[in-house]
Amino acid sequence: MEPSRRDRRAATLAEIKSAARRLLVGGGVAAVGLRAVARELGLTPPALYRYFPSHEALIGALIVDLYDELTAALLALQDNDADPDLGARLYLLANGLRDWALAHPAEFSLLFGTPIPDPDADGHEDLPGHQAAMRFAAVFKALVAQVWHQKPFPHPSEDDLGPVLVAQLARKSEYFDGMPPGAIYLALNYWTRLYGLICMEVFGQLHWALEDAGAYFEAQLFEIGEALGLDCPVPE
Amino acid sequence: MEPSRRDRRAATLAEIKSAARRLLVGGGVAAVGLRAVARELGLTPPALYRYFPSHEALIGALIVDLYDELTAALLALQDNDADPDLGARLYLLANGLRDWALAHPAEFSLLFGTPIPDPDADGHEDLPGHQAAMRFAAVFKALVAQVWHQKPFPHPSEDDLGPVLVAQLARKSEYFDGMPPGAIYLALNYWTRLYGLICMEVFGQLHWALEDAGAYFEAQLFEIGEALGLDCPVPE
């Protein structure tokens, strides 16, 4: 059976994204040019406009794909190792993110590197990457919420945080499956520190102090896990 | 007295960098083009090659200037408010960095946003921005070291950190004015968390959770200051 017209279109579309990614890992975002992609699969630049309305759209599609791939990888990691201990699962997740980032620095840079300051644009919530990013974030959020609901961890009181911060955190209580502001604060801390740490390592900003940040990351992971009331496994 | 030849050269050089910065704040790094700068001061693009050997060099000079400006601003902040309490000074410094970042997001992005993964280049230590960045970092380092030497804060033992991490940290003991690995670890934490936090806020990655990260930053600053044994002033 010959490939139908739609199949052929889907196939070349996949080829385009494949070539784009190959260029990405080879030379960073800057190397993913319209002409370079076209050159890669032996056709002329305007031909790509049959598949993407612009260069930016191509990059956007690439971003979505990468987010989904990362999300799937993390979910698979969770499923494969069905440890009943949620702390161990969170530990696995955090390490999985770091491993992915270190194994795919170019892709990680595209996803998490300087996502444009975006001054005060309101309608920036429906740009392609945003939903995929939310799906990715939801993986961590879900697990942290599970941890909370299994064994609520000690968290700062509302008096400690102050009314302004509490009001903002409380607004996210629904999203965090009913967690109280103090617990959301700790969840936010977890993400903030994990994210910051991985970014700094991948982007080489820790290099001046530590040539191999692995041990430091491990120690930090233990610290931030502790804040969530779980004694993370430190597998020597 | 007429301006000498050297003065004129210095003047246009300053004009170039001024125009470059104007474009930077107006439209981000991408807006700082050779032709755009030339257009800004009414001359042709090749004329700029009398002042900078390449576009990259121009950006590099801009980076150095911005680092120095930021460093000077932080030092001035320290001098103006000569609080003898080192904790208060560190608090002031951290807040000063955040204020500068929020007031100059485009400049901050240029300095701290995704500084190229830079795979395994060895000779990247002498690129223009690096020394300026080190001078900037030294401001924080010096103050933290002062804090330590005034009143050594409790720090994790070498057994807690593990031999691998301790070995790496110990290598920086000289740079950190003789602080022990455990204390350097906490100093590194301070910088890591402060830096990560500000980046996330400026780059809008906290926006999904907090529309105004000020209160959150304040709370975090208190936390990370606590780790250095200082009870940070929580004003009002």
Place this chain on the structure above:
DNA sequence: GCCGCAGAGTGAACAGCGTTAACTGTTAAC
């Protein structure tokens, strides 16, 4: 079974980019 139309792809072109080369004035120095 032929027609027609949508889709895929091409070639030429445009505007903008960083950069280079050859050239023209001005200006300071010996």
Place this chain on the structure above:
DNA sequence: GTTAACAGTTAACGCTGTTCACTCTGCGGC
């Protein structure tokens, strides 16, 4: 007063994303 360095220009090259007009191919409707 001559000379040489300097600031600046014009023209051009190769690169980028993008558009337009065009061709060719193959599937669907009559």
